Amino acid sequence: MSLEAPKVNADPLTVIRSQLLQAAQAARIRAHRRHRRRTIAAGLLTMGCLAVGTASAATGDFTTGVAAIDRLLSVDGPADVQSGSMGTSEPIAIPRDGGRLYVSAYSTDSGAICVAQSLHSDSDTSGAAEGGLGGCVQRQELVDKLQRGEIVWATALLLDKQRIFVGYAPSVASDVRVRQAKIPTSVKLAPAWRPDGAPQTDFKVLAVYDRAPELATSNSTPSDDDLTALVQDYPMVDAVDDEGHPLRNRSE
């Protein structure tokens, strides 16, 4: 027989608020008592709370809300990087030391287009992957910019010494060129993809990656600020058509 907690019908944010305030008050009282009396009993109370919490920690499996992204991120079983046709764009594979990073786009019910990243290690044969959900762009905003021939950036990652910028290019783009690249930079474009139920939202997922310039030559540990600056330095790129002509309206 399985025991399931009754479902609460009250406003979730109000219930959470009440729980948090009670817990905060209780924690404050416990801390105050501990401070005043410094007894072992107060310590046991805290341990008791931890134990109760641990016992009730089992929850249902987590999901991203998009089955294909769950498969890409190996949320439920081995990662499936071929799941391009069911709710996600075809993943782009980016080689990295000891494995690959796959990036893919998906559409949400709230009208956003988001990217997901799935990190795979060559040495792990179980198919497990480490995943992450990147930035989201509102669908209409994306459509407007793509129609003007623009590249729309979604997220930037720093993996070891590799920088990876992920975005969206117009579906008619046959290539994306990096302007004024100071170091060798690679570009990958996924095949054109259109989310289900989103007419005129065709686009190509784009990944631009390089060896982060300062990190590639430095053996010292960079500061958090240095690392942040590196991934905020989005490359200047142009989407071009089959004949090499830029798609973006240069008169802007």
Add this chain to the structure above:
Amino acid sequence: VNRYARLADDQLLVQTRDDVEAFAEFYDRRAQDVLRFFLWRGLPREDAVDLTAEVFAAVLTSVHRYRPERGPATAWLYAIARNKLSKSLRRGRVERAARIKLGLAPVSFSDEALDRVEEQLDASQQVSVDQLDALPPAERSAVQARVIDGRDYEGIAAEQRATAAAIRQRVQRGLTKLGKTVRELP
């Protein structure tokens, strides 16, 4: 009179260390934004609500580490949200560490309750979008990217071929015109 209403978010977090009511005000200002952050990324609403609870539990358990001089309160809040989302993805289940630490029991909500919270968010979102339509294109685009999509200034600046300072100014100008009824996300 709510004596915390006039305090900025970072002041509320500093006060939270000694006063639970300051936390209540911070929660009231930001809970919907955090919930929207998760729903916007496509999470099922049960998980989005669960993660929202986890984020604010983490605010309570780690607020003593918050340093206002290192950045705005909302940046700290959304760093927690992103971290909780990453951990949940990595482990295949909704992260619960902070709630366990606080001794919070798990709560399961009815479909009706979840419908209501979604409706509230939809309503506030609708107001935002309607208001955005009244702004000039440059400001609308900046506010949209920053407030609705939750993107960082530098990323928006690179995309819109402007400096981060210019984008920041457009967002501030746009929010001022909207009477600041739309809250800014980090």
